[in-house]
Amino acid sequence: MIALYRLDKELEKGMAALLAQSGQSVGYFYSIKSILDQMMNPFIVITTERYCEELESLSLPVVTISIDISDAKRVWEKQQGAERSGQEPVVVCATAKERDWLKLEHALDHTAERDWQFWCDDEIHANHDHAHRVYLIPAWEAAFWSGALAGGERYIIEPSLAMLRRAVQQAASLVTYTKDRLREKHLMEAVVNSAHDAVIAVDRLGNITLVNEHAKILLGLTGEVLGKPIADYIPHSDMLRVLKTGRQELGDVATVLDRSIVINRIPVIVKDQIVGAVSNFKEISDIQKMEMSLRKKLHDNGLEARYRLDSIIGTSAMLVETREQAALFAKTNATVLITGESGTGKELFAQGIHLESPRALGPFLAVNCAALPESLLESELFGYEDGAFTGAKKGGKPGLFELAHGGTLFLDEIGEMPLRIQVLLLRVLQERRVRRVGGERIIPVDVRIVAATNRDLEEEIEKEHFRADLYYRIHMLNLEVPPLRDRLSDIPLLVASMIQEMNEQHEQKVEEVDEELYSLFQAYHWPGNVRELRNVVERMVLLAKGGKLGISDAAFLFAKKKRGPVHSLTAATADRFDPEAKRIEAVLRQVKHNKTLAAKMLGMDRTTLWRKMKQYQIE
Numbered sequence: 001m002i003a004l005y006r007l008d009k010e011l012e013k014g015m016a017a018l019l020a021q022s023g024q025s026v027g028y029f030y031s032i033k034s035i036l037d038q039m040m041n042p043f044i045v046i047t048t049e050r051y052c053e054e055l056e057s058l059s060l061p062v063v064t065i066s067i068d069i070s071d072a073k074r075v076w077e078k079q080q081g082a083e084r085s086g087q088e089p090v091v092v093c094a095t096a097k098e099r100d101w102l103k104l105e106h107a108l109d110h111t112a113e114r115d116w117q118f119w120c121d122d123e124i125h126a127n128h129d130h131a132h133r134v135y136l137i138p139a140w141e142a143a144f145w146s147g148a149l150a151g152g153e154r155y156i157i158e159p160s161l162a163m164l165r166r167a168v169q170q171a172a173s174l175v176t177y178t179k180d181r182l183r184e185k186h187l188m189e190a191v192v193n194s195a196h197d198a199v200i201a202v203d204r205l206g207n208i209t210l211v212n213e214h215a216k217i218l219l220g221l222t223g224e225v226l227g228k229p230i231a232d233y234i235p236h237s238d239m240l241r242v243l244k245t246g247r248q249e250l251g252d253v254a255t256v257l258d259r260s261i262v263i264n265r266i267p268v269i270v271k272d273q274i275v276g277a278v279s280n281f282k283e284i285s286d287i288q289k290m291e292m293s294l295r296k297k298l299h300d301n302g303l304e305a306r307y308r309l310d311s312i313i314g315t316s317a318m319l320v321e322t323r324e325q326a327a328l329f330a331k332t333n334a335t336v337l338i339t340g341e342s343g344t345g346k347e348l349f350a351q352g353i354h355l356e357s358p359r360a361l362g363p364f365l366a367v368n369c370a371a372l373p374e375s376l377l378e379s380e381l382f383g384y385e386d387g388a389f390t391g392a393k394k395g396g397k398p399g400l401f402e403l404a405h406g407g408t409l410f411l412d413e414i415g416e417m418p419l420r421i422q423v424l425l426l427r428v429l430q431e432r433r434v435r436r437v438g439g440e441r442i443i444p445v446d447v448r449i450v451a452a453t454n455r456d457l458e459e460e461i462e463k464e465h466f467r468a469d470l471y472y473r474i475h476m477l478n479l480e481v482p483p484l485r486d487r488l489s490d491i492p493l494l495v496a497s498m499i500q501e502m503n504e505q506h507e508q509k510v511e512e513v514d515e516e517l518y519s520l521f522q523a524y525h526w527p528g529n530v531r532e533l534r535n536v537v538e539r540m541v542l543l544a545k546g547g548k549l550g551i552s553d554a555a556f557l558f559a560k561k562k563r564g565p566v567h568s569l570t571a572a573t574a575d576r577f578d579p580e581a582k583r584i585e586a587v588l589r590q591v592k593h594n595k596t597l598a599a600k601m602l603g604m605d606r607t608t609l610w611r612k613m614k615q616y617q618i619e
């Protein structure tokens, strides 16, 4: 809107007509209050020189209507012929500024008569002799001076059409300019508000020029803060120092409203002048969360911990005890060494410990130390810098220690780790920092190590395959996962859950299990532990007929056994489920394998016992 402010009626009418013609919307205002009540954006004011000053406090764009010297000359020359009085005129000006400006225009005009006077309020009031003087008065000032200049000869300077047009044009281009600025401002606000960082900016005097919602929340700012001194809200604000020094301050840490935040302060310098400063800041907890998710994403082979301790199946006393111990270990930050035969579920326990620990929200990464050649394992664990070796990825690559920062790194099959890497690992565990391969930087890491092995590490130390110092470092908490043959009572639950999983995976419908199958399974010694059981169940589900698993479906298990080494008392063949076989086994166990005694108790001679043991594959 273009606001006409305190114009005299004639001038107001003329301006309104011209503005309407140029398609501008017009409003009429006679007090600052009415402007404040109705101000909108854009808002351009047209007024005369006298009222300019009172609008200054509103910081609005103002177009001023003022006479120019040629308007005055035109009036004077028109009067001169008829009424020449021998006196030079006094041009009445609204303000000292207008007076000085007109004086200058007059001085620059070589054709002008020299003795013209230019008076504003001061001169007019200081001079009491108004009679016999000739006054040239702008039309819109005439009413104002009607009393004070009584006695003098007065000629009115009418505004020229060119001057009015100029004012309209100026106001119209200010409307366009303001609209463009507004658009930019809205865009800027949208950008700044969409930033994840809190942003606040000040001008060179330390007044707030921009602030986003994030910053308002973090700093606890309410109400309109734009234009207000930052020191009103943040006493001793460091932004004021940046305005003085012109030096940026990055990564400063401070506590604001009980929150730890990281702050960057940057001076805004235009043509070597400090014109303001911008500060962006963030809660440290946000940075940590982002860092964690970034580290997770960066690791393309990332492994999410899925198994909670309570989802590890089993109700046997041994498993329950192992689970409880794992839960206890999880609460500490110490390195845990999980031992146990292959396939017992060591990795599940590692995941469970992570998820039960205070690091549960952090990453869980795993590496199998036996699966990678030495140099690859080294760069996988510690990362490498750009150009560390031929084929190294540009920009380098963070290692698992960096990626697992704030979380857990599972080192599976640690017993297979080459001795040289063991030295490096020990150093990381002691110093809690890593140096990438080919790099100089020392990177602090906060990683909990859970290691696993199915080897007897003490034996490995004796054979000098494993470092004793590393062993003592990782052995602080030892979780022994029992083999399946020591917790045979877990088999029915495990089988039920595996059948369900395999049914879904292979779109099968196995719903029943022959009780005898459980007895068969419980008689087997499971050298491959739960992994082997899983494979057996999977194969049976795939080949199942009629939705039921029976003892005959497990025939392949015995066939397989015949090829492999046979485990002592529990060697499995279909025959072994013959009641006689069971009886022989039980007696042999009872007499601690004294075959003469066993034969006696069974009522057969030693040769028959020997033959039957062979038949039933009993050792």
Ligand SMILES: Nc1ncnc2c1ncn2[C@@H]1O[C@H](COP(=O)(O)OP(=O)(O)OP(=O)(O)O)[C@@H](O)[C@H]1O
Binding pocket: 311, 312, 313, 314, 340, 341, 342, 343, 344, 345, 346, 347, 348, 349, 412, 452, 453, 454, 494, 530, 531, 534
């Ligand atoms: N208690 C359990 N409940 C459910 N599934 C289990 C359980 N224990 C082991 N498994 C399953 O058995 C398989 C082997 O487990 P895992 O890989 O954790 O064993 P491991 O001891 O780490 O073996 P390795 O020493 O060979 O690395 C996995 O498929 C796992 O899901």
